[in-house]
Amino acid sequence: MKGFVYLPDVVTLELDQEACIGCGICPAVCPHRIFEMRDSKAFIRNRDECMECGACALNCPVRAIRVDAGVGCASGMINTWLAGFNIRLRNDDSCC
Amino acid sequence: MSYIVPPGLYAIGEPEHDSPVVVTANYKMSYDLVRRTMAGRDVWLLVLETYGINVWCAAGKGTFGTGELVRRIETTGLSRIVSHRRVILPVMGASGVKVIDVKQRAGFEVLFATLRIDDLPEYLDNGMSATREMRELTFSLSERLVLAPVEIIGGMKSFPLAGLPLALLAAFSSGSFSINRFAVALILYLIAVLSGTLLTPLLLPLLPGRMFAVKGAVTGCACSLACAVILGRSPAVGPVDLAAVILMMTVVSSFYAMNYTGSTPFTSPSGVRREMQLALPAMAVTGGIAIILLAARAVFL
Known part of the structure; x- marks a missing residue:
């Protein structure tokens, strides 16, 4: 994304180009334009820009894409972690 | 106040059997935005049950x-209402919706339109084709600030949990309580929260570091230094106070960033x-040092 890059070399995105059938759904669903079609195969342009939303892997008809999908949200992770200790912070008016 | 809209099929204008079907969440803000943007058009609006959560x-x-989506297409009898077999979804919904399964199970083709609702009218006018810009996320100043109130309110909720106990501790010096010290400490905590929730998002692309905790530590440290310069003029404020203020404000700002x-x-x-694994221990150590300084000051320094 223009002007914003998060931590390098942490993203779990993987593409199996052998398995790719070139349907073109991954560039259509990716909000960061990670994928590009080259010679009827998907190609990863910039892996570090991936936010692991999982739209590509979910929609790939031949499961050529693998990513540990989730939401990149520290407070969400802290709440999940606290819930593991049976601590719940009230979170009524959150939209997330 | 309820932010939930009943799920189902809504009409905007006077849609017919060939009008487009736009899909959104039943979060009231999402629903209102789509209705406002589509005002003056004849469109079907299919609202999914997301329990008041955004797309x-x-x-x-x-x-x-x-x-x-499949369930809602069936329960609303959408296939009897429209003659075409297309539903238009926001791109940000793609991480939950598998296009080929919707086609197989409900017989509807899913079109991922645009990222931003503002681009939807142009997408529809262009014969449902998106430009490159409509499919590329941005994070402009206004987009960064629109969520700031939520962040600030969230930060303020930590007042009774963290701000108040810290201010109470800071209010004591050499065993005696001072209401002035208490009030100043509360204000400093407030400034640190604003540094993490407002100043950091505002300056986000300009701040050094990839980690948000680092960016927040930079703004927090800058704010605390400015505060320390002002506080240092008072003879009642000692070097231990200033050190604790700088460390604690940096930690609070870093956490909210x-x-x-x-x-x-x-x-x-x-x-x-990865960021949390690195930053949380650093915050705990720094905050711990600040609390030890404040406690020492409270009792005997």
């Missing part, structure tokens, strides 16, 4: 998902996990 977050949780990862559209969960 992006609901897609991540799977409630704005294949199952709910790290929380801001949840409001950005470019942080990956793997990255946030």
